[in-house]
Amino acid sequence: MKTKTNVMRILDSAKLRYETAEYDVDESDLSGVHLAESIGVDVSLVYKTLVARGERNGITVFVIPAAEELDLKKCAAAAGDKRMELIAVKELLPLTGYIRGGCSPVGMKKRYPTYFDASAFRRERIYVSAGQRGVQVIVDPRELAELIGAKTAELTR
Numbered sequence: 001m002k003t004k005t006n007v008m009r010i011l012d013s014a015k016l017r018y019e020t021a022e023y024d025v026d027e028s029d030l031s032g033v034h035l036a037e038s039i040g041v042d043v044s045l046v047y048k049t050l051v052a053r054g055e056r057n058g059i060t061v062f063v064i065p066a067a068e069e070l071d072l073k074k075c076a077a078a079a080g081d082k083r084m085e086l087i088a089v090k091e092l093l094p095l096t097g098y099i100r101g102g103c104s105p106v107g108m109k110k111r112y113p114t115y116f117d118a119s120a121f122r123r124e125r126i127y128v129s130a131g132q133r134g135v136q137v138i139v140d141p142r143e144l145a146e147l148i149g150a151k152t153a154e155l156t157r
Helices: 006-013 032-039 072-079 089-096 118-122 141-148
Strands: 018-022 047-054 058-065 084-086 114-117 126-129 135-139 151-153
Touching (some): 047 072, 047 089, 047 126, 058 118, 072 114, 072 151, 114 118, 114 141, 118 141, 118 151, 126 141
Parallel strands (some): 114 151
Antiparallel strands (some): 018 135, 047 058
């Protein structure tokens, strides 16, 4: 890889082992399924980062399998909130510093409560965004969760 992303710098400074995978971005399809096909891996290994707002506790980050759908009721329960809704895409950059398709649970502008779907811990390695479209980092989910202080919960439908 020619340049390092902020996510990679953070992983390097924490001495967390990772690999990278690059792919061509298709602006018309930013899905994790397309990403998995582009880099030739099973889609179950690719995780997406979603940001939601709770009524009581504010912004919360969720990391779930790319082909799955977030269950907002489960998310609210995990975060100790009454109700939760995904933030608008236009809020993503100001809140996190990332754009849609390049949002990583690592290195956001602010440290938000973060939850990994429990399925991540059944894998030795998962793919998450390296903080920009077209680049993924491949990491041990346990090490990554520990680094960012993430908790685990069942988050999908």
